[in-house]
Amino acid sequence: MAMNAEYTPLFRARGITKIYHPGTETEVRALDGVDLDLYEGELAVLLGASGSGKSTLLNILGGLDVPTDGTLSYRDEELTGAGERELTLFRRNVAGFVFQFYNLIPSLTARENVALITEIAPDPMEPEEALGLVGLSDRMDHFPSQLSGGQQQRVAIARAIAKRPEVLLCDEPTGALDVHTGITVLEAIERVNRELGTLAVIITHNAAIAAMADRVLSLSAGRILSIHSNEKRAPVNTLSW
Amino acid sequence: MLDLKLLRDIRGMKGQMTAIALVMACGLTLMIMSRGLLLSLETTKNSYYTESRFADLFCDLKRAPLFLEPALAMIDGVAQVETSVRGAIILDIPGMKEPADGFVHSLPEGRPRRLNRIHLRSGRLPEAGNRDEILVSDSFAKAHGFRPGDAIDATVYGVRRSFRICGVAISPEYVYEIRPGGMMPDPERFGVFWMSERELSRALGLEGAFNSVAFRLAPGADAEMVKADIDRLLEPYGGLSAYDRERHVSAKLMEDEVAQLRVFSVAFPVVFLSIAAFMVSAALTRLVKLQREQIAQMKAFGYSGFSVASHYVKFAFVPVVAATLLSGTLGMWAAHAFIGLYQRFFNFPALIFRPDWSALLVALLASGLVSFLGVLGAVRQAASLPPAEAMRPEAPADYSPSFLEKAGLHRLVQPSFRIALRNLERKPWQAFFTALGLALAAAIPVLPGAMADGVDYLVDFQWNMAMRQDAVVTFIEPSGGEALLSLSRFPGVLYAEPFRAVPVRLFNGHRERTAAITGMPAAPRLNRLLDSQERVVPVPGSGLLLSEKLAEVLDLSPGDEIRMEVREGRRPVLATFLSGTITDFTGVGAYMEIEGLRRLLGEGTTASGAYLQVDSLYWDEFWRRVKETPRIGSVTTTAGARESFSKTTEEMMGVSQMLYLVFSLIVSFGVIYNGARIALSERSRSLATLRVLGFTRREVTTILLSELGLLTLLSIGPGLLLGTWMAKSILESVDTETMRFPLILGARTYVVAVLTVFVSTVFSFVVVGRRIAGLDLLAVLKSAE
Known part of the structure; x- marks a missing residue:
């Protein structure tokens, strides 16, 4: 999907700055005045090396962290200055998360890991449907310890999308996986983005993944270096690294 | 360096370490406390019994001539004999409406007692020839603030007279000073007194005679044989049965207290320490899991399995040391508090707290051992972990559907609750x-x-359902019907119910007990006998009612035959039977219908005393009359x-x-x-x-x-x-x-x-x-x- 001026952005970030331990010897400027708009239905890749500030940016977008300076809004809602309760509700109802290390609950089966979230969501899909979307219909009653890494990550994606989020935030989703498994996970994310129209943001240090995105935002030293729009999204199965 | 890590890690787990130390400290405190008390009580008791030459056997009798003493001393197995006289005393204490009562014992003149020596707290012994001097027991003196030199009015054997307190004393026979049949010490209303032998014998009409005797056994003597010989010798003189310390009220209560402390000092610590051991085990197992990587690094750097193991064992010893210190302090403090109580209830020359330092060592060892056992599994795991494996994160935990789910009940529980169930089952x-x-x-x-x-x-x-009397009066000697009649005419007395109590020995085969049998009206209005369901048990026309406990120790069921030897008067021996049991909580007793008992004794309308219902408006007049009546031996109010x-x-x-x-x-x-x-x-x-x-x-x-x-x-x-x-x-x-x-x-x-x-x-x-x-x-x- 190409960028159009008539689209209103879902996320609108202006001058986002994040400083850890301000005023001390160990002060770290993780983000340094980031301006960013993210649009409904697009698939964006935040590309950067370790320490570029991409994770901090994703955490702030997801309501897990608050910026030291700057403003961030989601639709018409100000996220900067929102309280603990509002941020919890934002994470609960709006954002879906996929983590590098899956973070499944080990004592629950695949189906139950998804059901745990659908229980608290206002308009969820059935856990079975979500698991079907990531191709795990035949593994629903397995515990995490009985699944491969790729399968666990797909359960995590199913868990993230089951509540029909408007935003899917993926932090190094293939970081712990081999190429082949990584591709199946990215396919699942791409399919959700395409079929459900969910804004998908993938952060990665892996430049090969950039080809599947609508837009690629490169970060370095806490600033956005460049924004590049792909003419056409490359099919995920053609990626390799 | 490892010890520095230990300190920092412990700071991170200080909450858990505190919790573990506290639970340990509970058990250790009880142990240190009860062992300290045990040591203090036992040493004090043993040395007091030895110093005061506390007797081994005792026997009370009606009256025997003093020349019988050598014969008693000749009994095989007897090392020493001390005869004495004793009687009831009733006291009129200024400021107290009701009289107090107690026992008065004789002290030999010109020599200390051979057995059951008294210990003077203050003042001096009664002087020979000084008729009115009396020694007062310590707790009674304390309860009333009496000091040597004070005067008290008392009635001894029906004669009212004035005494001068010459000293305050305690006796090994009354370490626990309690009225016979009483439940708790009542130092305001019950006391023990001593007078010179000559004076007391004269007062009791027992000159040249004795009515109480104590024995010390020779080493290796057969107490049962000696008792049998004593009983045979004293039988003609109205001897009740000889008894040992096991049946001695004060000595028995001391033993019970000691036995209870002994149970406490083991049972409770074991329970608390087991819980603490589990807590240590759980906490340390978790710590070792969390520190897998650190363990791997330690090993990779060349620390041996042993030094890694001892590092984690040290974790377990931190709460041990903390708990021992804490419980040492708390245990000693609690023991002090209890010693304070004991000092009020037990009369020793000096009951001082002796800390049982060995208990601290035992505490340290016990909790150390317990922690070591608790930590063993975790430490073995840490020590045996190969460095390379430890570097890898632990494999994800295995879970399986819980028992409830296998039983098909999983639809009932939400996923969030299933987490709990599965964790428990795992x-x-x-x-x-x-x-x-x-x-x-x-x-x-x-x-x-x-x-x-x-x-x-x-x-x-006891005091609302069973006893409806307001007061119990006993006569110094069993008295005829006119005594009861005069009692019933005392001011305020609404109703007087007579009773006749005599000492008996009850036998069932080889089992035997000495007890008092009380004769009472068939349907008593005041002192009622109840069963465990609080129902009134009528006094039967034939057969005996026994306290449940007495029936139990004699192994008797209703209908069983009992051999009964009356130890008073013409001493009839007869076979009767158990007609039923009653419930009571102090002492044990036997009961029968009063007319039957009188017939058995060959008496007319005698009574040992009476239960009285008194109009509360007339108490003052009632007490005045009681104090004026020489015949009355004791009065207690409900x-x-x-x-x-x-x-x-x-x-x-x-x-x-x-x-x-x-x-x-x-x-x-x-x-x-x-x-x-x-x-x-x-x-x-x-x-x-x-x-x-x-x-x-x-x-x-x-x-x-x-x-x-x-x-x-x-x-x-x-x-x-x-x-x-x-x-x-x-x-x-x-x-x-x-x-x-x-x-x-x-x-x-x-x-x-x-x-x-x-x-x-x-x-x-x-x-x-x-x-x-x-x-x-x-x-x-x-x-x-």
Whole structure:
């Protein structure tokens, strides 16, 4: 999907700055005045090396962290200055998360890991449907310890999308996986983005993944270096690294 | 360096370490306290008994000439004999409406007693030839503020006279100074006195004779043979049965106290220390898991398996040392508090607290051993971990559907609750010991509750339901009908119910007991006999009623034959039978219809005394008449007895009730807190993930604590059962012929027990819940487990 001026952005970030331990010897400027708009239905890749500030940016977008300076809004809602309760509700109802290390609950089966979230969501899909979307219909009653890494990550994606989020935030989703498994996970994310129209943001240090995105935002030293729009999204199965 | 790491790590686990140390300290405190008390009581008692030459055998009789003494000394196995006279004394104390009473004993002139020597607290012994000098027992003197030189008015054997107190003393026979048949010391109304032998013999009309004798046994003597010889020799002189220290009221109560302390010093510490061992085990196992990587690094750097193991063993010893220090202080303090109580109830020359330092060592060793056992599994795991393997994160935990789900009930529970169920099933031992600790915490408060309710019931049963009399009067000698008639005409007396009490020996085969048999009207209006259901038991026309306990020790069932030897008057021996049993809580007794007893004794209308109903408006006049009546040997009021019993038991139980409650709170808080901290550590990753996924803090807390909440709920029922069982066993252990406590378990007791556990559970939940607020949400996303 190409960028159009008539689209209103879902996320609108202006001058986002994040400083850890301000005023001390160990002060770290993780983000340094980031301006960013993210649009409904697009698939964006935040590309950067370790320490570029991409994770901090994703955490702030997801309501897990608050910026030291700057403003961030989601639709018409100000996220900067929102309280603990509002941020919890934002994470609960709006954002879906996929983590590098899956973070499944080990004592629950695949189906139950998804059901745990659908229980608290206002308009969820059935856990079975979500698991079907990531191709795990035949593994629903397995515990995490009985699944491969790729399968666990797909359960995590199913868990993230089951509540029909408007935003899917993926932090190094293939970081712990081999190429082949990584591709199946990215396919699942791409399919959700395409079929459900969910804004998908993938952060990665892996430049090969950039080809599947609508837009690629490169970060370095806490600033956005460049924004590049792909003419056409490359099919995920053609990626390799 | 490893020790520096130890210190820092311990600072990080200070909450858990404190909880473990506190639970250990509960057990050790009880141990140090009871062992200190045991040592103090036993050494004091033994040295006092030795110094004062406390006798081995005792016998009371009607009257025997003094020249019989050499014959008694000749009995094979007797090392020493001391004869004396003793009698009842009734005192008119200024400021007290009702009279006090007690026993007065003789002191030989010109020499110390050979046996049962008295110990002077102040003043001096009565001077020979000084007729009016009297020694007063220490507790009686204290209760009334008497000092040497004070005067008291008393009636001895029907003669009222004035005495001068020449000293205050104690005797090994009255370490526990208690009225025969009484439950608790009542120093205001009961005392012991001593006079010179010549004076007292004259007062009692026993010149040249004795009515009490004590014996010291030669080493290796057969006490049973000696007793039989004494009984045979004294039979013609109205001898009651000879008895040993086992039947001696004061000596027996001391032994009971010592035996109870001995049980306490082992049973409770074992229970508390087992719980602590489990807590150590759970905490350290978790620590070793968390520090897999550090262990690997230590090993990679060349630390041996042994030094790694000893590093983790040291963790376990930190709470041990803390607990020993804490319980040393607390135990000594508690023992001091109890010694203070003992000093009030036990009359020793000097009951000083002797700290049992070896108890500290035992405490250190016991808790050390317990921790070592607890930590063994975790340490072995740490020491045997190959460095390369330890570097890798631990494999994800295996889970399987819980038992409930296999049973097809999983539809009933939400996924969030399934987490709890599966965690419990995955670590059944951890769950079991946590539940055990909680059950114990619920059980502990049942004890003091049951005791308090038991005392209340006893008071109600004994003094409201059974005894309806306001006062009991005994005559110095059994008296005829005219004595009763005059008593019934005392001011305020509404009704007088006579009784006749005589000493008897009861036999069933080889079992035998000495007791008093009380003859009473067939349907008593005042002093009623009740069964365990509080129903009135009519006094039978034939056969005997016995206290349940007496029937039990004689192994008698209703209908069984009893051989009865009356030890008074013409001493009839007859075969009768057990017609039924009655319930009572102090001493034991036998009862029959008064007319039958009189016929048996060949008497007319004699009575030993009477139960009286007195109009409360006339008490002053009533007491005046009592004090003017020489025939009266003792008077006790129901209200006075009830009041002194309640006061004394309250004092005695107050300290232990506090201890029980505090210990229960500590155990339940400690167990829950430790469990919650471990659960939090094990699941912090899952919990942070849930917070990231939009679960509120409260929802996450609920998920974490529902596991422990479930265990708490599950353990309450068994805990109350355990408490009931413990209360029952403890009451059974003090169930003696001297005293018994009813087992009464009211709703209040259980409510307090449940509340104790709930309050400490909620409190530890709040403490742990605050840690959930502080979970680092970002850290968990970046790390593999």
